[in-house]
Amino acid sequence: MATIEDVARSANVSIATVSRYINGRTLGMSPATKERLRITIATLGYVPNAAARSLKTGRSRLIGVLIANIAHMYWSTMLEGIEDGCRAMGYTMLISSAGNDLETQDRYLRTLLNQNVAGLLINPVFADESTIAQWAAISQPVIMLDRTYPALRKPLVAIDNGHGARLATQHLIDYGHTDIGLISWEINSLSNRKERLDGFLSTLQESGLSIEPDRIAFARESWDDGVRATREMFERANAPTAVFSANMELNLQVLSGLRLLGLRVPRDVSVVGFDAAPWDPLLEPPLTAVAGAPYRLGKLAALRLCRAIEQGTTVRPHDSRFRPVLITRESVGPPRPGPLSQKPART
Amino acid sequence: MATIEDVARSANVSIATVSRYINGRTLGMSPATKERLRITIATLGYVPNAAARSLKTGRSRLIGVLIANIAHMYWSTMLEGIEDGCRAMGYTMLISSAGNDLETQDRYLRTLLNQNVAGLLINPVFADESTIAQWAAISQPVIMLDRTYPALRKPLVAIDNGHGARLATQHLIDYGHTDIGLISWEINSLSNRKERLDGFLSTLQESGLSIEPDRIAFARESWDDGVRATREMFERANAPTAVFSANMELNLQVLSGLRLLGLRVPRDVSVVGFDAAPWDPLLEPPLTAVAGAPYRLGKLAALRLCRAIEQGTTVRPHDSRFRPVLITRESVGPPRPGPLSQKPART
DNA sequence: ATGAAAGCGCTAACAA
């Protein structure tokens, strides 16, 4: 591996000149020198040693990405966006996925800090107050991804969850539904779930529709508890005629739960999902859903963070909210007159 | 941030002693010193600076993960495994996703090397010979993930694709199918796709079944080209009575394509997929599929790599192959007697 | 059982 000294010797200049050159401080450098360096560096295949740089400057070109759980399509798509954003700015991302565990996320944060990351993108797990306080104290620029804690004064890049929930709910109302259910993952103080719930509730209210506790269900975060929740809701006498499913994983589970009950979508029940997935058009029936925009979210967050790093070291404190859009496919129809006739369930 | 010097001063020892302590070289260190250091380090919240370490030693505790395309469930699950493996060994992963582009992957490799990674996990994009030669020349330990090039002499961690394909095909044969199709992504010299195709072909041959070109289709890597391929295959007069779908994304597309044709699974057509996904039980019908084991694959690869790094710097050259297993659900049944009666297609 | 000191490759004063 060639070092800065090799380059300097080869090009007959001092290492300071080389350093200036590779850092773009060529303000009054003779064209001859520049050209010579360009060639020498190319010939030697020289790449600056990131560790030495980081040691010297206390900064690195590393972006720490701390996410709650990587094993979701939503997140891998977001990471693609982050990756592209970082690359555009010449940064590399260090990803840590915490498996939804606070302690793990905490340890990872330390590791990342220890790697001298220049900035952090955090999709927080559910945390206690002392952890939140700790995050608030991070000196590097930080942007929260997708969700945050209201108490934490860090900028957030997310979609407008409230708006998305309104879009979904209103769509159902427009089709004539008055009995609308919600299936979500458990709510806690993490902003996004709460916002979706609130959007749902207030849209109902504004249309003068009643809110029945039986028609709001919370499932555990898994690949099957949403099926249970769906079945329970639709086995009741006061089952709704339409449901709003609050995230990508749940969308599949709701559809499956309905199918298990022998209910047809949209003939018997209408469904609108959140977080449009690439496979939505392939489902039975193709799913109408609010499109979150994970790729764009990730890219914007990365770009904002890198820009903040380049400039001072503070991210402008405003949040960035994307307006989601409703993608209409075939899972919504008018409410079915009369009571739900459940065919014998499949299981 | 506390440095080694702060610790040394606080504990009244030299920095050399501190260094020995944090690196576990406490062979003949007085218990008193050890205890004093333990406490001091804890009090100060000292964490060694990774950059300084890496600069000095030329090694780091970073594992570079170079993958072709992160935006797949299969890969995010694999990353979870890698993450856990790395963590268990005290390493941090640096992930780069190349968006299936060779040049991008190449640039990322350079960046990773530049970060002084201690080892590399590579899921290669389709590459030319000179790139392959370049990979072969990497001095750090490297393990190939999921697929590789036969010519490249690097150890591979993957599932036994041939065995998986046999399992799937044989399952269909056992049900009495004699006309079996395959839908795969385009084949190139990347090992895994070829292996699945070969497994399929040889199982057919061993049962004396004919191989018809019309029943083997290759789709472009996308979220919809598999739908087209499926429709084309099943619109033909010699459509098979069963299909083997060769990967996670294709599974959904094949099911969708069949549905669009008005064909019922498994009544009209049986389907067995590859790469069991968490949503398989939620599909219509719940999918019978060969379970790849991305999490275990990732974890094992990380473990093997870290172990190699700790010891010498060469990975033992053998490949690790997981035997996949067939998960039986509801998408396979006996072949339907008589010609396929296609109901009017949905679109 | 512990310490002193050199130096990893680089940046950023400061000098010239």
Add this chain to the structure above:
DNA sequence: TTGTTAGCGCTTTCAT
């Protein structure tokens, strides 16, 4: 316009 030089925090001989 370019060069000299002091460290960044750590590991590792070599002494003691």
